[in-house]
Amino acid sequence: MLRRRSTAPLFLALVLALFAPLTAAAAPEPTVTGSGPAADVPLEELAVTTTQVASGLRRPIDIAAPDDGSGRLFIAEKRGTVRAYHPDTGLAPEPVADLTDVVDESGNERGLLAIVPDPAFPEVQDLYVVYSALPDGAITLARYGLDDGGLEVLLAQEHAEYSNHNGGTLAFGPDGYLYWTIGDGGGAGDPFDSGQRLDTLLGKLLRIDVSRTCGDLPYCVPQDNPFVGTADARPEIWAYGLRNPWRFSFDPADGSLWLGDVGQGRWEEIDHVARPEQPGANFGWSCREGFEVFDEAQCAGDADYTDPVFTYSPQTGGCAVVGGRVYRGERYADLLGGTYIGTDYCSSAVWALRADGRGGYRQAEIGRFPTQITDVGETVDGEFYVVNDLPGGLHKVAFERQRPTCALDIASTTWGGGLTADLTLTNTGSTPIDGWTLKFPLAMGQTVISDWNTDLFQGSDMITAANAPHNAVIEPGESVSLGYLASHTGDVSPPKRATLNGDACTLTASGRATG
Numbered sequence: 482m483l484r485r486r487s488t489a490p491l492f493l494a495l496v497l498a499l500f501a502p503l504t505a506a507a508a509p510e511p512t513v514t515g516s517g518p519a520a521d522v523p524l525e526e527l528a529v530t531t532t533q534v535a536s537g538l539r540r541p542i543d544i545a546a547p548d549d550g551s552g553r554l555f556i557a558e559k560r561g562t563v564r565a566y567h568p569d570t571g572l573a574p575e576p577v578a579d580l581t582d583v584v585d586e587s588g589n590e591r592g593l594l595a596i597v598p599d600p601a602f603p604e605v606q607d608l609y610v611v612y613s614a615l616p617d618g619a620i621t622l623a624r625y626g627l628d629d630g631g632l633e634v635l636l637a638q639e640h641a642e643y644s645n646h647n648g649g650t651l652a653f654g655p656d657g658y659l660y661w662t663i664g665d666g667g668g669a670g671d672p673f674d675s676g677q678r679l680d681t682l683l684g685k686l687l688r689i690d691v692s693r694t695c696g697d698l699p700y701c702v703p704q705d706n707p708f709v710g711t712a713d714a715r716p717e718i719w720a721y722g723l724r725n726p727w728r729f730s731f732d733p734a735d736g737s738l739w740l741g742d743v744g745q746g747r748w749e750e751i752d753h754v755a756r757p758e759q760p761g762a763n764f765g766w767s768c769r770e771g772f773e774v775f776d777e778a779q780c781a782g783d784a785d786y787t788d789p790v791f792t793y794s795p796q797t798g799g800c801a802v803v804g805g806r807v808y809r810g811e812r813y814a815d816l817l818g819g820t821y822i823g824t825d826y827c828s829s830a831v832w833a834l835r836a837d838g839r840g841g842y843r844q845a846e847i848g849r850f851p852t853q854i855t856d857v858g859e860t861v862d863g864e865f866y867v868v869n870d871l872p873g874g875l876h877k878v879a880f881e882r883q884r885p886t887c888a889l890d891i892a893s894t895t896w897g898g899g900l901t902a903d904l905t906l907t908n909t910g911s912t913p914i915d916g917w918t919l920k921f922p923l924a925m926g927q928t929v930i931s932d933w934n935t936d937l938f939q940g941s942d943m944i945t946a947a948n949a950p951h952n953a954v955i956e957p958g959e960s961v962s963l964g965y966l967a968s969h970t971g972d973v974s975p976p977k978r979a980t981l982n983g984d985a986c987t988l989t990a991s992g993r994a995t996g
Contacts, residue, residue, distance in 0.1 A: 519818050519819030519820075519835070520814065520815055520816055520819060522817070522882060524820070524833045524835060524843050524844065524845035524985075525885050525978075525985040525987050526882050526885060526985075526987075527833055527845065527847045527880060527881075527883075528848050528882070528883045529848040529850070529880055530878075530881065531867065531877065531878055531879070532876060532877045534566075534571075534866075534875055535566055535571060535875035536872070536873065536874045537572065538558060538564065538868065538873035538874065539558045539559070539873055540560065540592070540870055540871065541556050541558055541559075541870070542594060542855050543556070543593075543594070543649075543855070543856050543868075544556055544859075544866055544867075544875075545598055545608075546860050547603065548598070548602060548603075548861045549602055549603035551567070552569075553566065554567075554858065554866060555577065555596060555608070556572075556875060557593050558576075558593065559586055559593055560581055560584065560586050560592060560593070561579065561581035561582075561583070561586065561592065561612065562576040562578065562579050562581060562593075563578035563579075563608065563610075564576050578596075578627060578630075580593060580610065580612060580625065580632070582615075583615055584612045584613065584615065585612075585613040585614060585616070585617075586613070587618070588618075588644030589644070590645045591618055591644050592612065592613060593610065593611075594611045594613070594620075594649035595611040595649045595650050595651040595661075596608050596609065596611075596651065597651040597653060597659075600653050600657060606626060606627040606628040607625065607626055608625045608627060609622065609623070609625075609659060610625050610651075611651055611661060613640065613647060614634075614637065617640075617641040618641055619638060619639050619640055619641070620637065620638045621636070621637040621638075622636045633699060635689075635691060635699045635700050636689070636700065638681075640683075642666065642667065643666060643667025644667060645668070646666060646667040646724065647664050647667075647725075648661075648725060649726075649728075650727070650728050650729045650730075650804075652730060652731060654731055654736070655731060655733075655736040657690075657692070658688050658689060658690050658691075658703055659689055659690070660686060660687065661686070661689075662685070662687070662723065662726040662727075662729055663682050663683055663685055663687065663726075664683065664684065664726065665724050665767070666681075666684070670767065670775075671766065674779060675767075676721065676724065676766035676767045676768075677722060677767065677779050677781070677784075679708055679711065679713065679718060680714060680715060682715055682718070684721060684722065684724065685718050685721050685723060686719045686721070686723065686726065686740070687717045687718060687719060688706055688717065688718075688719035689701065689702060689703070689717050690703055702716045702717055705760070706718065706719060706760070708761070719759065719760060719761075720754075720761065720763070720764065721762075721764070722762075722764035722766050723740075723742050723766055724744065724766040724770075725743040725801075726741065726804075727741060727743055727802070728803055728805065728856060730804070730805070730807070732807040732809070732819075732821075733807075733809050734807070734809055735756065736756040738752070738753070738756075739751065739753050739804065739805070739806070739821055740752045740753075740754075741804025741805070742764060742766070744770050744771065745770050747794060747795075747796075747941065748771025748792045748793070748795075749771075749793050749801065750771050750789035751791040751792075751802060751821075751823055752764055752787060752790060753790045753834075753842075763784055763787060764786070764787050764789075765787070767779045768780035768781070768784070769786060771789060772788065772789070772792065772925050773925075791823075792942075793825075794940070794943060795827075796940050796943075797828075797943040798825075798827065798828040799825035799826075799827050800828075801826040802823065802825055803823065803824045803826055803854055803856070803857065804823055805822045805824060806821070806822060806857050806858075806859055807819060807820065808821075808822060809863045810859070810863030810864045810865070811862065812864060813880045816880050816881075820834065820835045821833070821834040821835065824850050824854050824857065826853055829849045829853075830849060831847050831849060832844060832845070832846055832847070833845050833846075833847050845978050845985045846978060846985055847985060850867055850869075850876070850878075851867070851869045851874065853869045853871055854867050854868070854869050854870075855868055855869065855870050856868050865878035866878060885986055885987045886908065886909055886914075886981070886984055887907065887908060887909055887914075887979075887981040887984065887986040888906075888907040888909050888986055888987040889905070889907075889919070889921075889986045890904070890907075890989045890990070890991075891904055891976065891988065891989070891990040892990075892992065893975055894992065894993055894994075894995060895973040895993075896995045896996035897996060898969060899966065899967065899969065900966075900967050900973050901964065901965070902967070903962065903964040904962065904963050904964050905960050905961075905962055906955070906960060906961050906962075906963065906981070907955075908957050908959055908960070909958075909987070910957060912957065913954055913955065913957065914955040914981075914982070915953060916948060917981055917982055918945060918947045918981070919947075919963075919979060919981050920946075920979065921943075921944050921946075921976040921979035921980075922943050922976055922977070923939070923942050923943075924969075924972040924973070924975075924976075925972055926970030926972050927968070927969045927970075928968050929967045930965075930966045930967060930968060932963070932964065932965040932966070933963060933964055933965070934949055934952060934961065934962055935964075935965075936948070936949060937963075937965060944965075946963060946965075949963075973992070975988075975990040976990075
């Protein structure tokens with residue numbers, strides 16, 4: 482059937498989706514683009530830099546790259562406008578899209594949230610957009626015609642009680658379907674118990690076919706969605722158990738899903754799910770926050786929760802994981818091909834994650850982005866740009882390899898419910914270190930009891946170890962020793978990353994068990 486456009490919001494679609502016949506075309510075979518071998522440069526040898534290329538944006542929120550050969554980027558602004566940027570001509574003065582008459586930007590988290598061009602762009606001059614709609618903040622997915630300004634609402638979710646936790650990413654997956662994340666409805670502590678419910682779109686990753694219509698719906702539900710035919714379940718749901726999934730992305734090389742989910746206050750998390758494990762994945766909220774139980778009443782004994790691959794505590798400077806992307810561009814392929822880059826809205830720390838081939842993930846903190854990053858976007862060639870909320874800039878991202886100026890060797894001895902860790906910190910740089918602060922995370926359940934040769938503080942999972950008066954200076958090539966005694970609840974693994982005065986250190990670890 483032909484796609485329709487209208488200017489009136491079709492909120493009726495929300496109700497019809499529960500009762501319409503679940504007919505759709507057979508699922509297309511997922512397609513992934515090829516890429517060269519993953520880089521093997523140690524993550525701690527990576528460094529990120531940014532160059533501001535545009536200013537004057539008003540709370541930019543998302544970046545999209547139309548595949549039309551123009552080299553442009555589209556940048557969504559919270560108020561409801563979409564601006565175009567070109568590396569040669571800069572930021573265009575007039576928006577390419579204006580939805581300000583339908584967008585509710587009240588509250589810090591409402592507004593235009595996400596954009597993505599139609600896969601057939603530029604032949605089909607459409608943008609898919611997600612926004613908080615006037616008058617009541619309903620989270621709304623619509624199709625916007627760049628050629629005529631027409632707007633067709635496809636699906637809406639009521640979101641009137643609270644202005645936060647709207648979620649927001651839109652992306653076409655490797656199967657050609659449109660994926661969309663929605664937060665749990667806002668407030669704190671999942672007041673609607675949305676995360677584990679299947680009868681609501683709140684707290685979910687959705688998957689729909691926007692290339693066709695089915696019955697009275699302006700979209701189709703793919704017949705292989707995991708909850709099609711499940712009583713009282715919304716058939717659009719692809720995965721669930723999410724709190725406020727602000728940004729997610731697919732790795733173009735293998736179709737795997739990377740998703741950043743903003744935590745309640747103890748743990749921010751990044752999830753990575755291979756393509757076959759995505760349908761019906763349960764990320765745990767609000768039974769769990771990170772690895773910890775948050776609300777036992779929301780836990781089910783037979784549930785199969787998907788564990789995060791990276792967590793960190795916002796108590797140490799962060800506040801909201803932004804999420805990011807896997808680098809598959811050409812310019813830095815030898816440095817970080819196949820490496821995921823993510824960040825946090827408040828701390829601006831940049832993390833590099835890469836599978837280690839043994840079921841785990843290497844990780845390193847490789848620098849800082851500008852303050853208040855809201856999106857890590859990419860060009861059609863896979864090169865990265867970021868936008869920051871305030872003061873409203875667009876920044877081009879670059880990477881380089883640099884020799885770490887510190888090395889940390891960790892030798893641990895474990896027994897029963899305790900462990901000791903002896904740390905050797907070496908200055909591998911060419912200048913003396915005069916005063917130092919070493920930071921590293923501990924595994925879940927490890928708590929420091931005492932320490933030596935350092936002034937040590939533990940905040941949640943993060944250790945901050947500062948020099949003692951007698952070992953403040955470390956000459957090039959020289960080392961200092963420090964350590965700690967800790968209790969544990971079973972996980973005795975050593976720290977996976979460390980920074981010295983903000984720079985990443987090379988890590989080596991060894992250990993033995995006694996008793």
